[in-house]
Amino acid sequence: MSETSQTIVVKLGTSVLTSGSFTLDKAHMVELVRQCAQLKKKGHKIILVSSGAVAAGKEHLHLSCDLSNVNNKQMLAAVGQSHLIHTWQTLFNLYGMHVGQMLLTRADLDDRERYLNARDTLKALIKHDIVPIINENDAVATQEIKVGDNDNLSALAAILAKADKLLLLTDQPGLFTADPRANPDAKLINLVDKIDANLKALAGGSGTHLGTGGMATKLQAADIACRAGVEVIIAAGHKDNVIVDAALGEDVGTRFVATASVTESRKQWLMAGPPASGELILDDGAVRAMKHSGSSLLAKGLSDVLGKFERGAMVKLCDQNGEQIARGICRYSSSDLAQIKGQHSEQINQLLGYDYGAVVIHRDDLVLFGGLT
Numbered sequence: 001m002s003e004t005s006q007t008i009v010v011k012l013g014t015s016v017l018t019s020g021s022f023t024l025d026k027a028h029m030v031e032l033v034r035q036c037a038q039l040k041k042k043g044h045k046i047i048l049v050s051s052g053a054v055a056a057g058k059e060h061l062h063l064s065c066d067l068s069n070v071n072n073k074q075m076l077a078a079v080g081q082s083h084l085i086h087t088w089q090t091l092f093n094l095y096g097m098h099v100g101q102m103l104l105t106r107a108d109l110d111d112r113e114r115y116l117n118a119r120d121t122l123k124a125l126i127k128h129d130i131v132p133i134i135n136e137n138d139a140v141a142t143q144e145i146k147v148g149d150n151d152n153l154s155a156l157a158a159i160l161a162k163a164d165k166l167l168l169l170t171d172q173p174g175l176f177t178a179d180p181r182a183n184p185d186a187k188l189i190n191l192v193d194k195i196d197a198n199l200k201a202l203a204g205g206s207g208t209h210l211g212t213g214g215m216a217t218k219l220q221a222a223d224i225a226c227r228a229g230v231e232v233i234i235a236a237g238h239k240d241n242v243i244v245d246a247a248l249g250e251d252v253g254t255r256f257v258a259t260a261s262v263t264e265s266r267k268q269w270l271m272a273g274p275p276a277s278g279e280l281i282l283d284d285g286a287v288r289a290m291k292h293s294g295s296s297l298l299a300k301g302l303s304d305v306l307g308k309f310e311r312g313a314m315v316k317l318c319d320q321n322g323e324q325i326a327r328g329i330c331r332y333s334s335s336d337l338a339q340i341k342g343q344h345s346e347q348i349n350q351l352l353g354y355d356y357g358a359v360v361i362h363r364d365d366l367v368l369f370g371g372l373t
């Protein structure tokens with residue numbers, strides 16, 4: 001066991017928490033709790049991101065309803081969440097541990113103040129040795145404020161908690177070269193040090209009715225978390241001792257190497273915060289200046305603008321090959337940028353008739369993927 005205390009976010013998919021008939025598998029849940037208790041005894045901090053509300057709602061209502069209907073899912077989640085948290089509470093109490101429920105939406109994390117409030121609650125729970133149990137607040141989450149899947153939510157939670165590790169536990173032993181349900185010859189990938197388009201192409205959707213996103217959302221989550229300095233492991237939730245072994249650093253599932261460490265609070269929020277509404281393509285000089293010196297983005301270094309967005313929007317910053325190198329908050333709208341791209345800062349006022357300062361994105365408002373090189 002690693003001697004230093006680690007903070008570990010464990011995401012439990014519906015597939016891990018239910019048996020074949022989509023009822024909560026309490027026998028397995030207590031085994032997962034046992035492992036959390038073992039780690040807690042060694043001084044580690046555990047945060048659970050638990051799916052299963054929809055499944056628990058289905059189990060308790062005995063309703064057969066159309067699960068592709070969002071309102072039906074919200075209804076089931078509203079009923080199921082209380083059963084789910086009650087089950088966790090009962091099982092953790094067996095080990096003398098308390099749990100605290102946090103239901104979050106994307107909008108809670110996009111807003112800096114609410115993000116900080118959520119972070120403080122998480123911190124307080126952890127400080128008092130209470131296990132935070134997070135789920136998306138499905139009852140209020142509409143399309144615009146939804147994270148949409150608990151894989152991405154768990155990556156945001158890991159950033160929020162400054163976690164060391166994120167374990168995405170599912171019904172497969174890890175990421176395979178193709179969906180193993182459809183391709184029996186697919187091979188398990190043990191180690192990933194770069195999540196690129198080729199890797200993303202291997203990941204398919206969910207193979208079950210109640211799971212959301214499949215491997216595709218797990219890879220998105222791994223990408224976000226690794227860029228924020230969190231190691232990610234995708235593994236089978238039913239593998240013996242999987243949580244303890246992953247914490248120990250044993251070889252389980254697919255391990256994704258953390259690529260950078262973002263330590264500053266505001267930059268962590270930028271990393272986890274609002275989804276991007278547009279894309280800025282930078283010329284090679286601007287990419288170099290940003291990567292080597294962490295420079296702000298000037299209009300001069302901007303070669304193209306994709307998407308429509310207002311001033312203050314979150315945007316992706318990409319190099320000439322379309323590879324994302326950073327994200328940040330833009331001081332000009334997309335229509336302003338279309339007029340000032342490639343121009344010197346002194347010309348902005350003349351071109352637009354107004355200006356919001358010399359820089360398009362200030363260095364304080366952007367976070368570099370992979371850190372300074």
Ligand SMILES: Nc1ncnc2c1ncn2[C@@H]1O[C@H](COP(=O)(O)OP(=O)(O)O)[C@@H](O)[C@H]1O
Nearest residue numbers: 013014015170176178179204206207211212214
């Ligand atoms: N390349 C892949 N490797 C492993 N599993 C994959 C892959 N592509 C798609 N999948 C599917 O992803 C499913 C797990 O995702 P999901 O059903 O959302 O589970 P969970 O409820 O644990 O989040 C697997 O059952 C599998 O069918």
Ligand SMILES: N[C@@H](CCC(=O)OP(=O)(O)O)C(=O)O
Nearest residue numbers: 014051052053054149150212
């Ligand atoms: N919030 C939903 C889970 C959504 C979700 O991402 O499910 P899963 O893919 O099983 O992790 C619920 O509690 O049922």
